[in-house]
Amino acid sequence: MSATPLVVSRTGLVTGVGLDAAASCAAIRGAIDNFQQTAFRDRNGEWIMGCEVALQAPWRGEKKLLAMAARAIGECLEGFDRAACEATPLLLCLAEADRPGRVVRSDAQFLQALQHEMGFDFHQQSSVIAQGHVSAAVALYRARELLDASVASQVLVAASDSLLDGAVLADCEARDRLLTSANSDGFIPGEGAAALLVEPLRAQPWGQLVCRGIGFAVEKAHIDSEEPLRADGLTSAIKQSLREAGCGESILDFKIIDASGGQYVFKEATLAFGRIDRTKRTEFDVWHPADCIGEVGAPVGLAMIAVLKAACEKAYARGDNVLLHMGNDDGKRASMVFSWHFTGG
Template sequence: MSALPLAITGVGLVTGVGLNAPATCAAIRCALDNFQETRFMDNGGEWIMGCEVPLEQPWRGKTKLIKMAAAAINECLGNNKQIVPKATPLLLCLSEHERIGRVIDDDNQFFLDLQEELGAEFHEKSRVIARGHVAVAVALKHARQLLYELKAKHVLIAAADSLLVAPTLSHYEENERLLTSQNSNGFIPGEAGAALVVEAVHAKQENQLLCHGLGFGVEKAHVYSEEPLRADGLTVAIKESLNDAGCGESIIEFKITDISGEQYYFKEASLAFSRIDRTKREAFDIWHPADCIGEVGAVMGVVMVAVLKAACEKGYSKGNHILAHLGNDDGKRSSMIFGWQAVGGN
């Protein structure tokens, strides 16, 4: 396995099915959702279904994003009193700048406002990663450098995003991406905040979820392209993550993805894995948390990692070696290899 693995030692979640990580992960394990009619209407005159986070006040826009991110970060800080914000870089994952309807107009100001909400100032190496779905993998790559080269003790990775924005929903509906009364091949929009605590791996005698490998690729035949899909970008990303982890595909026991309902991404995931899989398998589970929380943009990757951690800790995962992959609409792809290190186990 990788010489520079990362340990996921804490999680925080705020989603439409739970306002903390245990509640959210329990709901996802039970396949519960909170899909309800939103205040937005589709072109057929029907209410659009969505998964809204029920906070104590009806906040909207940037304010709600800050509240969700702060709550997730506070959950991590509350569970680990050794974290010193001033000495801890915060890597904040946000939606791509190009996304239609993006409510954040100044990333740096948003970061400052988040610090003010938290009443804490983070390390000078903190940064915003506006990369959408693949942001969590980019953040883990930066975290690896911060932990092993700059010797940071902890790194916080946080994310906040919402697709429950009128211009965003209109854009996706016009492009037949949204699940509506007139389109069955689409996703249900949602919103969420999430956070992870990442540490370097030392000789700890404790159970922990480790990220062993990271990989990246670019798909030319992305969802808006008219080129035939061969899943080249995702295949490259998966192969790179396996090489980074120093293992072969045979070690993978199940996978978790950001798939949220569109046939394109199901087809891509199937094609990519079939191109690297050389192992005879009786079963191979595919988990997609979006079934419960909706499409939550840049937060999805962080949620996926948190779900894996809970599943491994509570013993309901489908194995100890997991593939996780994500993709952006513009073709950017990322892949991560996770392993559960159990005391006395593998």
């Protein structure tokens, strides 16, 4: 049975290549990056490359995460009055609670600080989802539950994170995840924030980006394990999202993934799609926005959705039906099926 469709009506983005969604998506479309030397060095004493968000003040730590989140949320809610904002639940996506060097000390206090930064409190059903890359899918699933229960007429999903932190970089380098002078099979660290406003599908005289299915699974052969990779977890997540969407893989036109560097994610993505693909295709594009914004952590899933929405609205998407998937280092996997949909008004 098909799941309740969920419409992404608005987006907000703060990245190293743009301080709003329009600028960020235009830069990503043009394959423009902002990779520069950071203030951090690797174990060989060489400068680490990164993608930093340039705000009006040189903030660091929680203060910068708050500033980026508030800016992305503000873009998403522009034009709404205070009453509408306070009636909207916020699902705030953050880094995994056990990530070494995690900047946020208390999720509850961070949420309170963000509401103080915004100047109002969100709906009482607001909560924090600290699950890294897969947070976006978890949040959309939760948003769907809130909308189905008529808790609110719209839900805001937001994320903020940064890997430009000494402790985070040291851990990533120790696990050979970071691109350094001694490791070419790694990612470039970044930071950023993203926000989406989601609501139920209604008839409209314009196109709408609809999330039709969401799937979850766990990969035993994750990147830090020693088991042979068969992509069982990601394959299962993709199949579940297709079942929820009530469709087969043949409708998919291209996909967007959270790959940020290193062979593992690309290999896993290829294996997983190869196990479900039964369609003869002449081409099948794979987009990975991290090529421009770096490894941004928790906001990556929302950034992928924002990029997709911009591509559909400006008619440069490779089709109307798209697969998005992402995964955490601990093996958690998530998949989503989106369609650019016209209902008529």
